[in-house]
Amino acid sequence: MDSHTFGRHEYDTATLNRRRFFATGASGLGTLALASLLRDDGLAASDVPRQLTHFAPRAKRCVYLFMEGGPSQMDLFDPKPKLNELDGQPLPESLIRDIKFAFIQKESARLMGSPRTFRRYGECGMELSDLLPHLSSCVDDIAMVRSMHGEQFNHLPGQLMMLTGSALQGWPTLGSWLNYGLGSESHDLPSYVVLATLGRGLPGGASSWSSGFLPSQYSGTLFRNQGNPVLNLANPRGISHDVQARSLQAINDLNRIRFNDVANPEITSRIQAYELAFRMQKTAPELLDLSGETKATLDEYGVTREEASDKSGFLGSYARNCLLARRMIERGVRFVTLFLSTWDHHSYLDSGLKRYTKISDQPVAALLKDLKRRGLLDETLVVWGGEFGRTPLGENRVNFKKVTGRDHHPYSFSVWLAGGGVQAGQTIGATDEIGWGVANDPVHVHDLHATILHLFGLDHKQLTYRFQGRDFRLTDVSGNVVKRLIRA
Numbered sequence: 001m002d003s004h005t006f007g008r009h010e011y012d013t014a015t016l017n018r019r020r021f022f023a024t025g026a027s028g029l030g031t032l033a034l035a036s037l038l039r040d041d042g043l044a045a046s047d048v049p050r051q052l053t054h055f056a057p058r059a060k061r062c063v064y065l066f067m068e069g070g071p072s073q074m075d076l077f078d079p080k081p082k083l084n085e086l087d088g089q090p091l092p093e094s095l096i097r098d099i100k101f102a103f104i105q106k107e108s109a110r111l112m113g114s115p116r117t118f119r120r121y122g123e124c125g126m127e128l129s130d131l132l133p134h135l136s137s138c139v140d141d142i143a144m145v146r147s148m149h150g151e152q153f154n155h156l157p158g159q160l161m162m163l164t165g166s167a168l169q170g171w172p173t174l175g176s177w178l179n180y181g182l183g184s185e186s187h188d189l190p191s192y193v194v195l196a197t198l199g200r201g202l203p204g205g206a207s208s209w210s211s212g213f214l215p216s217q218y219s220g221t222l223f224r225n226q227g228n229p230v231l232n233l234a235n236p237r238g239i240s241h242d243v244q245a246r247s248l249q250a251i252n253d254l255n256r257i258r259f260n261d262v263a264n265p266e267i268t269s270r271i272q273a274y275e276l277a278f279r280m281q282k283t284a285p286e287l288l289d290l291s292g293e294t295k296a297t298l299d300e301y302g303v304t305r306e307e308a309s310d311k312s313g314f315l316g317s318y319a320r321n322c323l324l325a326r327r328m329i330e331r332g333v334r335f336v337t338l339f340l341s342t343w344d345h346h347s348y349l350d351s352g353l354k355r356y357t358k359i360s361d362q363p364v365a366a367l368l369k370d371l372k373r374r375g376l377l378d379e380t381l382v383v384w385g386g387e388f389g390r391t392p393l394g395e396n397r398v399n400f401k402k403v404t405g406r407d408h409h410p411y412s413f414s415v416w417l418a419g420g421g422v423q424a425g426q427t428i429g430a431t432d433e434i435g436w437g438v439a440n441d442p443v444h445v446h447d448l449h450a451t452i453l454h455l456f457g458l459d460h461k462q463l464t465y466r467f468q469g470r471d472f473r474l475t476d477v478s479g480n481v482v483k484r485l486i487r488a
Contacts, residue, residue, distance in 0.1 A: 058421020
């Protein structure tokens with residue numbers, strides 16, 4: 001194994017990738033970064049100030065509100081009066097000849113208008129659907145991107161693309177890249193946490209928060225909503241805190257001996273995981289205990305919402321997760337992903353959107369307002385979006401008796417961002433008059449990722465990791481920062 005020695009500790013080349021990046025990057029802060037990383041690995045004294053970015057960051061933390069399934073942009077964010085006029089009409093064959101659909105039968109497909117009404121809100125005059133009454137009060141704090149586009153039209157590759165920059169499994173997620181590039185601000189909680197309110201679940205499972213080929217210490221940690229937040233976190237009956245501490249010390253002493261022999265970075269990850277789990281035995285239960293929150297806060301998020309028709313419990317669950325995201329941000333968690341599944345409305349689009357906006361609109365707006373009120377929004381980036389949008393064509397799948405939904409559509413869809421240095425109160429890009437494709441200012445998935453990294457003070461072209469003989473990055477070999485999204 002190719003290795004290098006720093007002081008008394010031996011590191012293989014995989015462990016050194018991030019350190020080399022900072023040592024050779026434009027910031028010229030390699031020495032400080034190296035010492036800080038050694039400290040984080042438990043291998044050096046913690047007497048060096050932390051500074052790991054290429055340039056001054058706008059954001060320090062991120063909440064990614066991922067809407068699994070593909071929300072319908074023309075029913076939420078992108079009004080299309082012309083689409084309503086052409087309801088029931090076919091598209092020219094030349095337009096759809098080379099387009100791939102998940103389920104639509106091209107020959108008999110027809111345009112389908114939207115029953116939703118749109119109004120302008122805020123000083124910026126942003127247009128939103130009547131399904132978003134709470135978010136409409138926050139429009140001056142968000143930037144809407146209507147011109148998102150990608151290539152993946154099925155859920156798993158689409159979700160992986162949005163979350164990792166690649167349609168293939170095994171790549172690090174955005175949260176992992178930020179964790180790898182910047183390290184952790186929290187001593188007692190993971191730097192990257194995942195909260196899920198799931199219907200059918202996520203096609204990619206743990207790939208949706210995996211560190212991929214990065215060391216496993218950069219993976220997301222899935223928190224549960226009830227019981228022990230992390231499985232196997234509590235001590236077995238009869239094992240005291242002191243016994244646990246002595247056992248952990250002995251295990252980590254053995255792991256450090258092994259690390260000195262083989263220099264495998266996963267041993268360092270294992271040491272950190274053991275130590276963090278030990279500290280979390282005290283901090284994680286306190287984090288999930290909302291008894292200290294005021295009734296006004298619980299009501300604002302909708303944590304106490306209950307309806308007989310909500311057998312899934314999603315109303316309270318998602319509201320609770322949004323509040324937990326704020327609590328995690330306060331405690332120094334770098335990256336929090338909230339999954340809400342599923343917006344995959346191939347049928348019953350209208351009722352489905354009413355249900356999922358009812359679940360999410362109030363707590364999402366409450367999160368934005370709460371972060372702003374506490375002075376956290378300026379340094380906390382909030383991102384809302386799914387893996388793609390929906391077609392302006394109604395879905396006429398075989399055996400569907402009635403067309404009531406839309407198929408997958410990666411060629412134009414919407415996301416929005418808030419806080420963290422984002423230039424709020426604007427709408428970027430536009431789609432054509434029926435919402436089929438991007439008309440101006442296109443923003444590819446890689447462009448979005450490059451912009452997010454930029455907001456955190458990282459140059460997406462320099463944040464790399466060498467794996468299997470080549471340097472990988474979140475944006476692969478493309479991506480441009482969307483400068484209009486960045487506050488001057």
